Amino acid sequence: MTRITLLNGPNLNLLGKRQPDVYGHETLEDAVAMAKDVLEPGFELVAHQSNSEGTLVDFIQNARETSSAIIINPGAYSHTSIAILDALNAFEGPVVEVHISQIHKRESFRHHSFVSHRADGVIAGLGLEGYRAAVRYICAVLK
Numbered sequence: 001m002t003r004i005t006l007l008n009g010p011n012l013n014l015l016g017k018r019q020p021d022v023y024g025h026e027t028l029e030d031a032v033a034m035a036k037d038v039l040e041p042g043f044e045l046v047a048h049q050s051n052s053e054g055t056l057v058d059f060i061q062n063a064r065e066t067s068s069a070i071i072i073n074p075g076a077y078s079h080t081s082i083a084i085l086d087a088l089n090a091f092e093g094p095v096v097e098v099h100i101s102q103i104h105k106r107e108s109f110r111h112h113s114f115v116s117h118r119a120d121g122v123i124a125g126l127g128l129e130g131y132r133a134a135v136r137y138i139c140a141v142l143k
Contacts, residue, residue, distance in 0.1 A: 001044050004138055005067040006035060006131070007059055008049040009075030015100075026128050035071070035131040040139040053081055060087035068142055071134040073098045078113040088118040094141050096134040099124040 008028060011018060016027040032047045039045055046067070048059050056077065063070055070091060077084050078099070088095055097115045102125030116122050121137055123130040 002042055002069075002142055003067040004039075004043060004045045004069045004071060004135065005059065005063040006032065006045055006047040007056060007070060007072040007074070008047070009056060009073060009077045010051040012073060012075055013049050013051070031128045031131050034128050035135045038132045038135050038139075040143075043139055043142075045135065053077055053083055056081075057083050057087045060084065060091060064091055067093065069093045069138045070095045071098060071131070071138065072096070072115065072119075073100070073131075074113075074115050078103070078115050080114070082114055085114040085118055088115065094120045094138060096120060096137060097122045098130045098134050100127055100130060101125060 012028050015031065016025050028049060036045050050056050050059070056074070060070065070088070070093065072095065074081065074084055074097070078097070095118055097113065097119035103113070113122070121134070123133050126133060
């Protein structure tokens with residue numbers, strides 16, 4: 001079984017409650033279910049969420065031994081975390097960065113992502129469909 005690790009950063013546990021005009025009414029559980037719905041046979045998805053930068057780094061480091069790919073929505077850490085970038089740089093498989101909103105149409109500080117320096121692909125502005133697109137891409141790349 002080929003494992004994909006799905007990581008969600010700060011405040012994504014509040015999906016459906018926080019700024020629904022930006023992030024929609026679906027929950028994080030809905031996002032994970034949507035991602036799992038498009039898994040191809042032979043693939044599994046393990047999902048984690050944390051508001052803590054260090055915990056996300058730990059998940060990434062663990063994925064080095066347990067997973068073939070990482071899909072990450074780093075939330076606000078996209079724009080601030082060199083630690084997450086460094087951890088992703090130590091991961092050898094494909095990495096896809098996902099953003100629910102179109103970060104380039106938002107505040108200027110959101111236009112730069114440290115994570116993008118490592119990501120093999122970046123999906124932004126597709127809502128929760130971005131998670132499905134990321135899973136489809138990873139499955140295609142790892143076949």
